[in-house]
Amino acid sequence: MASKIWKTFTFFDSSAFKIPMDEFQDEGSQITSMCSGMRFILLGLSNGNMVAMSSKYRKTILWKAHDARPITHAICLESRRVLVTVSEDLINPPEMKVWMLSGSEKRTSSFQLQSTLQINTQTIFPMTCFSITPDLSDVAAAFANGVVILVRGDLVHDRGSKQRVIFESDEPITGIQFAEENDSYTLYVTTVERVMTIKTSIRGHIPPPRVLETIGCALGCLTMDKASGNVLVARNDALYYYGPDGRGPCYAYEGSKSFVGSFGSYVVLLLPPQVSSSNNTIGATSVRNIIGTKRENVFEISTLVILDTELQFIAHTEPFTGGVKGILYEWGDIHILTSDSKIIRLKEKSLPDRLNLLYQRDLYPTALKLAQKSAITSTEITQINCRYADFLFSKGDYDNAMQQYVQAVEGTQPSQVIRKFLDIQRIPNLIQYLEELHRHPGYVTTEHTTLLLNCYAKLKDVDKLEKFIRADTGQRFDLNTVILLCRQAGYFAQAVYLARRNSQDDVVLDVLLDDMRKFHDGLNFLMTLEPYVMHRNLMKWGRLLLDEMPKETTAIFIEYYSGKYIPREELSGDDSAVSQPASSGLQGYLSQFPYLGNPLSISLSATAAPEIKTPPTRIFPYQPDAPQTVFSLFVDHPLEFLEFLEATSVDTNNPETLLELRSTLFEMYLHHASQGKIETCEAWREKAREMLKKDSADLDTSDVLLLSHLCGFKEGTTQVREDQQLLFDIFRSYTTLNDTAGAMSALRKYGEIEPQLYPVALAYLISSPKVLEDAGDELLKVLEVIEKEGLMAPLQVVQILSKNNVATVRMIRKYLSGMIERERQEIQQVCYFDFSSLGEAH
Template identity: 30%
Template sequence: ELIIGRPEAVYFYEVDGRGPCWAFEGEKKFLGWFRGYLLCVISDQRTDKNTFNVYDLKNRLIAHSVEVDEVSHLICEWGNIVLIMPNKSALLVVEKDMESKLDMLFKKNLYSVAINLVQSQQADAAATAEVLRKYGDHLYSKQSYDEAMAQYIHTIGCLEPSYVIQKFLDAQRIYNLTNYLEKLHEKGFASKDHTILLLNCYTKLKDVEKLNLFIKGEDGVGEHKFDAETAIRVCRAANYHEHAMYVAKKAGRHEWYLKILLEDLGSYDEALQYINRLEPSQAGATVKEYGKVLVEHKPHQTIQLLLKLCTEGESQKTTGAADGNALSMLPSPVDFLSIFVHRPLSLMVFLEKYIDRVKDSPAQVEIHNTLLELYLSNDLDSLSVSQSAETVSSVPRSNTAKSCSSDEEKSFQKRREKGLVLLKSAWTSEQEHPLYDVDLVLILCETNYVKEGLLYLYEKLKLYKEVVGCYMKAHDHEGLISCCRRLGDSGGGDPCLWVDLLNYFGELGEECSVEVKEVLRYIEKDDILPPIVVVETLSRNPYLTVSVIKEYIARKLEQETKMIEEDRIGIQKYQEETAAMRKEILDLRTNARVFQLSKCTACTFTLDLPAVHFMCMHSFHQRCLGDNEKECPECASEYRNVLEMKAKLEQTGRNQDYFFQQLRDSRDGFSVIAEYFGRGIISKSSSRGSGN
């Protein structure tokens, strides 16, 4: 640029032509340019004095002015301004540092100049913000709040927001505060607390338009300007539910969206539709959290939703069963049991529909356990009444109690029937183990006294004495005898049940003659107890007379008499045979034997010498016997059998374990001991033992 000084003004010329001019009166002796400043030595014709001025053209102010004598040269070197006088003296003008300049400007309240100064010097953002802050404080002190806020907004990013917010928390300056917080969010320097404060400002001002713009924004920009959870909390607290739901949906905060729908708006149908649109994993977690509320208000729809989550969907409905791998990846119904804690009937419906669709669930045992607990429990009666209250309310008052009682009884009986069907179908004769926890179901049946269930389980577990005990506890004599007929069969049951039954009637303390006669018939049939034990057992019941056991005793006496007679005949026969054997032995020892056979017993040829005669009256050629001349070939096999039997009996006598095993397995232990004595095993073993 070219600068020309004339008395009326200073002119600037550029390549394109004449530029701006500055009207400075006086004759221009010297002109210069130093770091953006215009240097002029001006002579005042009226006073004949020279003045050296430093002009800051950008800020339109005189940065420095001093009277000087005649100047011969104006030099700008070494970062300084040097004025050389004719008398060989010099004036050195040094530029002040930035801090000194700003302090001087602040004292003169020239804040706009200070701002321009730091900007022209390309100072850092922190220095600029500090100047802007002081300018804002100056305006704030003069109660120019709008202008002050304009300066504070420029400090965003450098100045701590709390400094500004603290000044404008007064309700009368809420508009300025709102403006500042908006800019704070736009520039991305807002925290959760700032979001809460801004939303509170909008709600206090009831400025729905700005709230919509901030929350919704265009192209979803709003979701990046604030913390979603914070915005949801504030909008929800201020009853701006629509805005809170919008933020929750955009941010994917399903739990907040549903919490507003269910707790604030009570829109249960909309909540179920929303859950249906979620991913299965998200839907499952959401139902676990809010399922109790949904089941309470929309049980049918909630059950349908759970069935959709726990099964494979429409394709599975047609097939009726799911693939094992697919089922293992689906949520288990057991995971959702807690949401039915106050709605057991709804839980029962859910599990029934599930097992109808899925036949081989990995959680089959747990599901059956829960269903059996619901079916067999007596605690659902009051709940059934409360759930049917709407139906009952339409009945006339006089018939309400009767109808309610009838409905309760029907519901109770229906559940019991379902429980017994499940109890038996989940443990059939083909299955080695049941599809439920036997111990748990036993406790349920015992607690709620489900007699048929107890009998079935005890019988499956082969606990026959417990089966009989159930009938005894119920005083069901007919069922008791029928049970013993079925389970007390000696072919595969436990005959001792008849003994327990006889003891029961013996201690019953009431008339039971017909039942006792029936029991005695089976005891007599299988010969389970001796008559003396039967008589002793029944004698404890004072209501039983001798006539009850008269026929039984008569038959037993007749049977015993017959057995005694048979034994007597057998003894007589054995005595006669023994006497004949002894006589024969004596004859062999004392008298000679005459052998009159003329033919060989082996070859049937005429007997000639040398010949061998045996005491059994058999004769043989010596050549027919070979080397075996000590025993008769005809009688040897029979004799060896006798010897083997004798050796076996002696060995059996020494085997005590086998003896006691026979004693335990036999119905009549006395007969076993008598047999051992009869064979001479025990006495012979004893004599050997005493000899040793």
């Protein structure tokens, strides 16, 4: 039955030694008792001698302990370096002696007698067992007639003692054992039918025994488990522990038992040879079971079993033929004295050897428990976890395999574990491992974070993703990698949260504008940034924002390049609350950013910047770049460009910048005048004329001339030439276009300033019949002015008029008549002058 419950191993190595009995044994004497302690194995002989043997089973100390009476019991109190021996002959009362070991070296050590005491009994019965307290203040002796005697006193210093019977029964006593409970001693007493406790520390009246169980045990089947402080009772069906509260745990192990011992972490059982089934449940052990009183049957086989009750396995089994005289524990080994004077030494294998035995049978859970019980390093335990995990994985038990990998995360090769579970697409298991890996910063890499977030995304586990991101206050991952992954997986709100929390303002705008296409939110966030950061992002996203929100974006450009930009304050969470479904994962993140929930209102006009609804508290002095740097952004937005130019040209103090802004603005006016609708063309021309009148000093003359020429804006060229006194150029601009009316108008306007325009006009008027016809009577007026002002000699006028046949004599008759009359008068005057001079001479 036991083999079905307890797994059996061979955790001990067995070696046999022959005791040199001839060194200390007289003829006919036998070993009648044995104990261990104080680095000795002590043997009590039937002739009253005691022998102390070394670890090599050689005699170290031999002395006469009792006179010619067999020593039937011996106990060592190692803490006090005391040995207690009891001798019996069934004629006289038992004799107890207390010995103390003196000397620190084995060669010079000896046992010194401290006290001798006869245990008073009314009738002589064999002493079945006895026990002493650790301080040697109490000694209990139990007899086959059911009597228990308590001896109390200072036995070490031989200062007297008292004896009293504390228990009597018709049943033989099979075991007694002192146990310390709550700073007092309790004596456990077993018979073949009962398990009892007696409070021995109470002075005076000792209360009656308390019965814990109405089933007892065989002789030798009661012991103290020093590790737990409880007593252990071995019965045919199981092992039972008893403590202050009564019966504790029990472990089923069927079979007759003649001995139980608790050695270290093991329980040692001696199973006697199989007997007839007619025997009772307690066993066939004789009440008079005194070691070595008779030689056992050499053909009978006893079995030693070493149990680990905590881990539920058999650590070793060892068969013996011919019987066992005693079992001891010393030097960390178990020693078994056989009836043929041999000692079988069982030495526990090293922990690695024991673990290897378990590995061979794939008993990894047991190996783990054994390793933990043995208090080895955590590194060694993780190696076992890894072995166990690999085994479970090979069997297809992936869930439990992952549990082991998680426990051994510091001892694993992450890449190998990850590859295993990726190959079989066990994503939930992989998440378990990666999450545990992230709890160990020294082992996690950005690649692991990447994979974990990818797994969350693949399973669409937004809750875990958010929890992972929110919980990371110590920055356990690569921020850029995580943000990139969130964006690639479509978790834009999470990306915004991370970027905002880590002051990655550029990334916030990238996500809002490029991924989420939330232009209003993006623009309002942009308005909260410091000037240079805002400008950098405005240059990056200005074209897109102009496409989507032209009016608002133009206002931001105007405010910045006018030098009036002040970052906005983010609104409080209460002011920015927006009603959203509770299940919205995005809203949980939007609530972190007021500018994403309730954007700032922007009031725009041709020259006004956005209205600041919240009083700004952050002022950052800055020097804006030249407005020309953003001209290219307005390529597809000419009206907004005009608005920008008009506003910035007003607030610009740099002469060079102002000149370029004015010229560009003039160009835009002319562009709209030439490209716009007929009904609006005159309005744009009027703006250009007004600009020429008021701001001509801030315009580049060559630009105005070129632009006016290209756009057919005569007023522009005329104004420039007037400003520069290029009157001939103005006149020629009309004549070049055969604009006779314009030319005559210019002649009337500028003729007084520049009279030489009249000869030029004369040549123009007779250049073609059409021009002359269009001019009407202007030819005569020109000739009159020339004649009046004497701008040309008559001959020169005639020569010009005679170059072609355009001007007829009829047309210029009046001029010619007047010219001839003037010439005649001049001749007469000359002649008169000459005759007068001659007359005076004579």
